[in-house]
Amino acid sequence: MKTPAEYYQRDRDRxxxxxAPSYKTSVARSPRYALISLQQSTxxxxxxxxxxxxxxxxxxxxxxNYAQTGDPVGERxxxxxxxxxxxxxxxxxxLVEVWQANAGGRYRHKKDTYLAPIDPNFGGCGRTMTDxxxxxxFRTVKPGAYPWRxxxxxxxxxxxxxxxxxxxxxxxxxTQLYFEGDPLIPxxxxxxxxxxxxxxxxxxxxxxxNATIPLDTIAYKFDIVLRGRRSTxxxxxxxxx
Numbered sequence: 001m002k003t004p005a006e007y008y009q010r011d012r013d014r015x016x017x018x019x020a021p022s023y024k025t026s027v028a029r030s031p032r033y034a035l036i037s038l039q040q041s042t043x044x045x046x047x048x049x050x051x052x053x054x055x056x057x058x059x060x061x062x063x064x065n066y067a068q069t070g071d072p073v074g075e076r077x078x079x080x081x082x083x084x085x086x087x088x089x090x091x092x093x094x095l096v097e098v099w100q101a102n103a104g105g106r107y108r109h110k111k112d113t114y115l116a117p118i119d120p121n122f123g124g125c126g127r128t129m130t131d132x133x134x135x136x137x138f139r140t141v142k143p144g145a146y147p148w149r150x151x152x153x154x155x156x157x158x159x160x161x162x163x164x165x166x167x168x169x170x171x172x173x174x175t176q177l178y179f180e181g182d183p184l185i186p187x188x189x190x191x192x193x194x195x196x197x198x199x200x201x202x203x204x205x206x207x208x209x210n211a212t213i214p215l216d217t218i219a220y221k222f223d224i225v226l227r228g229r230r231s232t233x234x235x236x237x238x239x240x241x
Contacts (some may be wrong), residue, residue, distance in 0.1 A: 016193035023189045024150050059127045062098070062140035066123030073119055074103025074141030079177070079217040080211060082134040083164060086228050090134025096224075097127045097163040098138055105144030105158075114146050139217065142179070149190050157184035157191070164224055177205045177222045 019030035058065040063072060079098075083091040101107045101124065104116030108124050122141065130136045143158045157178050165172045178185050185191055185204070194200050202225070211219035 004074075014196045014199050016195060020189075020193040023193050026193070038195045049057050055129060057129065060138040062100075062122070062124065062126045062138065064139075065126060067121045070121055072102065072122035072141050074122075074144075076139070076217040078137060078139050078211060078213070078217050079160065079205060079222055080135070080137035080208070080219060081205075081221050081223040083130050083136060083224045083226065084134055088225075090130070090132070091226060092130055092132045092134055094130045094134075095127060095163075095165040096130065096138075097125075098140070098160055099121070099125045100140065100160040101143040101146060103144050105131050105146030116144065142218075143186055145182075154189060155184055157182045157188050157189070162224065164226065173226065175203065175224070176201055177220075179220060180204050180206050 017030075019025065020026045056065070061156065063076065066072075083094055083096065085091055099107075102116070102119045102122045104114075104119070106112055106114045106116040106118060107231065108118060108122070126138055128136050140160070143160060145155050145158050147153075147155050157175045159178050161176045163172070163174045178191075185200070191200060191203075194203075204218035205222035208219040209222040211221065213219070216236045
């Protein structure tokens with residue numbers, strides 16, 4: 001049996017420091033000692049996969065999968081792109097999970113006390129699978145910005161959280177996408193911790209009029225790169241992945 005090859009060495013210079021005082025919660029969460037790189041085990045390089053048969057028919061459609069009395073309020077959008085490995089090869093049949101705030105900037109969570117109302121027709125969660133070419137898409141409403149208690153007047157830009165499960169356990173990563181042209185992106189203390197402008201750009205979904213459905217839904221394109229020099233920044237692997 002052929003032994004699976006290890007992945008490339010992490011590029012730590014591309015990722016933000018774990019300790020960033022302007023991002024207050026990083027002070028308590030950041031490690032106090034130097035990081036240690038461990039050799040990858042077989043269980044990390046291989047592992048079970050999530051199948052297409054495990055998805056519901058509306059899992060990829062956040063506009064319809066929680067609707068009770070009609071469609072949710074907000075700008076209707078499609079997010080699409082490809083999941084790629086460090087060599088720009090497609091990662092097929094991989095699970096992409098998404099969760100987000102509603103159009104007013106509020107999550108359906110009992111601890112979210114922002115004054116924006118809960119949308120009774122929007123759950124804010126979904127999932128989809130990549131096809132044989134690594135392509136994925138989902139439909140939703142564009143989330144709103146919301147305040148957070150980092151400093152006196154900090155606002156999170158509109159964003160969608162994504163969790164990607166690649167071909168092995170160590171490829172399960174979490175990130176978030178922003179939207180092209182949002183003036184709050186450069187003002188966000190979390191984004192400001194990222195030292196590489198290209199990495200910030202890689203977290204920004206680009207307007208894609210070619211995929212837009214006229215008089216219906218605006219499209220944004222967002223490719224996810226799991227590893228390597230052009231890797232998407234993943235918040236559960238701030239040291240690099």
